[in-house]
Structures are given as structure tokens and as C-alpha cells.
Amino acid sequence: MSVQELFKKELKVVNMGLESFYEELKGQAVPAIHVDWKPAAGGNAKMVSLLGRLKGK
Amino acid sequence: MQFIEEANKKALEMMQKAQPTLVGMGIAGDVVPGMHKKLVMHAGPPITWEKMSGPLRGAVIGGLIYEGLAATPEEAEALAQSGEIEFDPCHHHNSVGPMAGVTTYSMPVFIIENKTEGNFAYCTQNEGLGKVLRYGAYDQSVIDHLKWMEKTLYPILKEAIEIHGPIDLKNMIAQSVQMGDEVHNRNKATTSLFIRELASSIVKTNSSQEDQVKVFDFLNSNDHFALNLSMPAAKATMDPLGKIEHSSVVYTMCRNGTEFGIRVAGLGNRWFTAPAEIIDGLYFPGYSMDDANPDIGDSCITETMGIGGFAMATAPAIVQFVGGTPQDAMNFTTQMYEITLEESESYKLPPMNFRGSPTGIDIRLVIETQIRPVINTGIAHKEAGIGQVGAGIVYPPMKCFEDALECYVGLLEEEGMLA
Incomplete structure (x- = not known):
């Protein structure tokens, strides 16, 4: 299915990350659910590196 | 690993x-x-x-x-x-x-x-x-x-x-x-x-x-x-974990009114501390956050074992004491499954369809998810002798877990376990 075709259909959206995107869609009555996703360790590079050491990375 | x-x-x-x-x-x-x-x-x-x-x-x-x-x-x-x-x-x-x-x-x-x-x-x-x-x-x-x-x-x-x-x-x-x-x-x-x-x-x-x-x-x-x-009972349950080498499970959380401290099983008796936080909650008439002492007490050994704030879903009435709604209580418990390794085989929570309470806080999961253990607690007045001025929800400072993880990785590296 092309992108053009997709946008001609009714959208059902799964939003990940920034909640404001979900709020906007909800405000326009677009069926959407929000996934509370955050980068590992909140993006703290030092902590990501330490966790990586424990995963053999 | x-x-x-x-x-x-x-x-x-x-x-x-x-x-x-x-x-x-x-x-x-x-x-x-x-x-x-x-x-x-x-x-x-x-x-x-x-x-x-x-x-x-x-x-x-x-x-x-x-x-x-x-x-x-x-x-x-x-x-x-x-x-x-x-x-x-x-x-x-x-x-x-x-x-x-x-x-x-x-x-x-x-x-x-x-x-x-x-x-x-x-x-x-x-x-x-x-x-x-x-x-x-x-x-x-x-x-x-x-x-x-x-x-x-x-x-x-x-x-x-x-x-x-x-x-x-x-x-x-x-x-x-x-x-x-x-x-x-x-x-x-x-x-x-x-x-x-x-x-x-x-x-x-x-x-x-x-x-x-x-x-x-x-x-x-x-x-x-x-x-x-x-x-x-929680203390007796958790203490033996302090001798398990290489475990990343938290076996102590506590506060002295100035600092919050945690200990991790694989790190024995080392304390990881940071300034204790002020509690967000319901204050008795005439008192406010300005009167509150920072978080104090050993009672969060209950949360360390997986009850207390971790089992709030089973105690909807408690929100009248610590603030929030029964749905908040359900959410607190649900969120704690993200940072724990198992579900209790003994402490089963009826509102969670008898799911066992979240058990075994792993420092790796706390850091990865940035979800801190939830604790419900009484609030002491900052001046001696006045007593309890409220109750609410509080969290350990993330720094305790960050320092613990750094020490944990350092120790494993010293031992040649991460080569």
C-alpha cells in the first residue's frame, strides 16, 4: 500500500514518544493510542554505556 | 549476562x-x-x-x-x-x-x-x-x-x-x-x-x-x-540477599530524614545515598509542604520486599490518607512491574486479578526505564516534637541508583567478569 492510499483511509494511530502528537490527534477526533516510550536511561549517555557493558556491548 | x-x-x-x-x-x-x-x-x-x-x-x-x-x-x-x-x-x-x-x-x-x-x-x-x-x-x-x-x-x-x-x-x-x-x-x-x-x-x-x-x-x-x-518481616526476608555476589537486586531502601540510602545485594554493605526528598501528599489541617521534614524512616523496607507502595492496588482506601484516586493506586502497582524481576508467589492482589505483588527491584531496570520505586509514607514535621503532619507519596533519588550501577559495573570489571 502506498502512502497516498494510506492517507485516503480512516487512520488508526499508535503514537510513541512525544505525547503532544497524541493529544493533537485526539483533539481532531482521530482514533489514537499513546505508548509511553522513552529512550533507555532517559538518554543519559553515561548510564546507557554502563548498561551496555552489562549487555556485552 | x-x-x-x-x-x-x-x-x-x-x-x-x-x-x-x-x-x-x-x-x-x-x-x-x-x-x-x-x-x-x-x-x-x-x-x-x-x-x-x-x-x-x-x-x-x-x-x-x-x-x-x-x-x-x-x-x-x-x-x-x-x-x-x-x-x-x-x-x-x-x-x-x-x-x-x-x-x-x-x-x-x-x-x-x-x-x-x-x-x-x-x-x-x-x-x-x-x-x-x-x-x-x-x-x-x-x-x-x-x-x-x-x-x-x-x-x-x-x-x-x-x-x-x-x-x-x-x-x-x-x-x-x-x-x-x-x-x-x-x-x-x-x-x-x-x-x-x-x-x-x-x-x-x-x-x-x-x-x-x-x-x-x-x-x-x-x-x-x-x-x-x-x-x-520484610527485613528478615531481605537481609540474606546481602551475601549474594553479582546480584543487581536492591535489598535495602531507607531514609534518615536527611539522606535516602539503598544497598544492592551484589554490593554487600555499601550505601548509596543522596538527599532525601520532600513528600507530595495530603497535609493535616494547618500544615503544608513548608512544614515537612524530608523523607524519614526504615519503613520502606516493605516496598523493598514488594508490598507497601508496590501493593497499593490492593488498598484503594489508602488514597484517602496519602492522596490520589483508587486508579492511581492501580497505576502505581502496575508501573512497579516494570522495575521488578518477578511477581510474589505469596502476596496476591485481588484487584490485579490475584497477580502477585511486584517483587525484586533490579537497579538495571530502574536506570533503563527511569521509573523509581514508589513509596507511600507518613510526613514528619521538620521541627522535633510536633509529630505527623500528613502522608503521601515519595521516591528515592535517582542518584542512589546511578551511583550503585556505576559501582556495580566497576566491581564486575575489576573482577574480570565483563571481559
């Missing part, structure tokens, strides 16, 4: 199989390891007199007066500053104490044995609400009440427990989490079960009917009495 998973499996097995049991009572000086006449045990990680907050200082003053080491608050303060008194965490003596946690030589304590591992834990009797030592009050009424607890309550309960025989606290807590207690700030069911279990033995003790009535009335008036049983 396989060796970490194996160590954590062992830690979780210890938690799941623990059998905390009330086996008796004694005087701290006789039974608590390392107790001596000039030792004042306190809640939380190590701290000096100079850095103690108001309620902890107040409780120390009260403890020294109670022991007859000082006659007035001024004398007690001078003695506390003199260097003659040793201050040490309850946790260093197989013990726990709610709020200030001050425990001294003559105080009666419950003796809890973890029958599976053979280790012991100790905790004083709960004083009730109002003007009490654990919130830093030390006037004559506080000392008189502590003396009544030592001279009347303790001998009757001790004898009653001897007549009754050991009481399985794991079973009692398992029942009470199905009766609306999360067993940290709601202990109504647990206290009721304790009274029911011990009632006939209390009546059989060699004591006057008048004293027995006073004991029953006191127990009935104090919904938090069983907190001082659930706390050492």
Missing part, C-alpha cells in the same frame, strides 16, 4: 521462599546484636548528630532521657554532641525502625526469625499516633508512654507469644493484602489479625484483667501496630 541472571534468580528464590516468623520478644540490650548502653540506633543510612534533622534529633533526645542518660533535653543534647554516644543505623544491627527509628538499650523489641535462612530481625513496638518518639517528640508524656510499653505492654505480649507459639507473619501479611492493607501505611487488617491470633493467649497471661483491658484497648486504638511486625 548469564551470571547476573543466575545471581538474581538466587536472590528472588530467597525472597520467595523466606518464612518470616514472630518467635518472641526481648529487651534490645539482651537480644539485638552489638547493642550497648551508649548506642542509639536510628533509621536510614549512617549519619552524624550534626547532620540529623529535627525529628531525628528529637527522638535521640527522647531516647537518652528514656534511658536515664540525661535528665533534661539540654543535657541530652549536650551528651549527643559530646561524642560519648554512638549513632548507628538500625540496619547495621539486623533491625528496622519506623520514622526516626530510634532504638535504645532498654526498649522491648519483637524478634522475627526467617525460618528458611535462620537469620533474625528486630523492631520496637509501635507507639500509636499523636505525640510519639518516632516523630521526634520527647516530653514527659512520651517518656511515660514508652515506660508503660516497657513495663506493661511488653511483658503481657511477650508472655502471650510464648503461650501461643511462633506466629507465621508471611501468612498473616498474605491474608491482609487480600483484606485491603498494603501493609505500610494501612495496617488495619494486619493489626486486627494479630489481635485475633493472640487474644486468647493474652487472656491466659499472668497479668491483671485491668492491664489486659489496657493492652487490648491500646492495640485496638492503634491501626499501625502491625507495621512494626511487617517491617521486621
